[in-house]
Amino acid sequence: MTDLATPDTYGTLIEPTTLKIQRVLPGPIERVWAYLTEGDLRRQWLASGEMEMKVGSTFEFVWRNDELTDPPGQRPPGFSGEHRMEGSITEVDPPRKLAITWGSTGGVSFELESSGDQVLLTLIHSRVLDRTMRLNVSAGWHMHLDVLAARMEGTQTGPFWDGWLRLKEEYDGRLPA
Numbered sequence: 648m649t650d651l652a653t654p655d656t657y658g659t660l661i662e663p664t665t666l667k668i669q670r671v672l673p674g675p676i677e678r679v680w681a682y683l684t685e686g687d688l689r690r691q692w693l694a695s696g697e698m699e700m701k702v703g704s705t706f707e708f709v710w711r712n713d714e715l716t717d718p719p720g721q722r723p724p725g726f727s728g729e730h731r732m733e734g735s736i737t738e739v740d741p742p743r744k745l746a747i748t749w750g751s752t753g754g755v756s757f758e759l760e761s762s763g764d765q766v767l768l769t770l771i772h773s774r775v776l777d778r779t780m781r782l783n784v785s786a787g788w789h790m791h792l793d794v795l796a797a798r799m800e801g802t803q804t805g806p807f808w809d810g811w812l813r814l815k816e817e818y819d820g821r822l823p824a
Contacts, residue, residue, distance in 0.1 A: 654767070656793075658785050660822060664753075665773045666785055670792045672768055673799050676761040679768060680742035682795060683757050691715070692795035698736065705735045706747075712807050715794050720806025752780060768792070781822060786814035 658668030672679050682688045686697045692715065694708035710730040713719040722728070737754060738746035746756040753774025760767040770788060775781045790804075790811045797804045804810065 656789065657817075657821060658770075658789060660781075661771070662773075663823075664775050664781070665771060666775060666781065666788065668770050668785075668788050668792065670768045670796055672766045672796055674761055674764050674766045676742045676759050676766050678799070679759055679766045680745075682799065683745055683759075684741075691798050693791050694732075700736070700739050700741065702736055702739060705733060707731055707733050712811075715791075716804055716807040718806050720808030720810070720812075722808050723812060752776075752784065778822070778824070782815050782818050785818040785822065786811050789814045789818075 654669040654671065656668075656670065658666045661667045682692065684698055684700060686695050689695065690709075690711075694710045696706050696708040698704065698706045708731065710732075711728065712726075712730075713722060713728055732750045734748045734750065736745070736747055738744060738756070742759060744756065744758050746754060749755045749772065752772070754772075756769075756771045758769045758771075760769070770792070772784055772788065775784050790807060793804050793810065794807065
């Protein structure tokens, strides 16, 4: 096992349309895997929805971002209280890797690497073609992973939507035009 360095919490583009973002989370790896794959745990930081852990199985995620933090903050115009998206599992290697299709923006992979009592989560979201969508996706993943880290550490984050809006502005300055 290697010692995990704390990565920058900001995502970076590893290709023009591919975002990579990492977090060091408290382990064990099976606990992090559960937060990725079990609907009742995943809804606490991302979206609800049951998943059958086999390649080719389909699922529906249901986002209710207003429920992730208390208070939720001011929801931006154009966003609703609930969002649904269908996907399918393209790769599964418990408890190390889960890859899924993701609506119209391509694929998302979650890779876990254990080191002692910590786990490095590497998220890669590919084929986000539109820059406005890349800003939304980057801020969204960043904020959702902040909520995940807080849940796993037993702490709180600030209001979800306020954080998302702040991060979207920050990513606007960080990502190429």
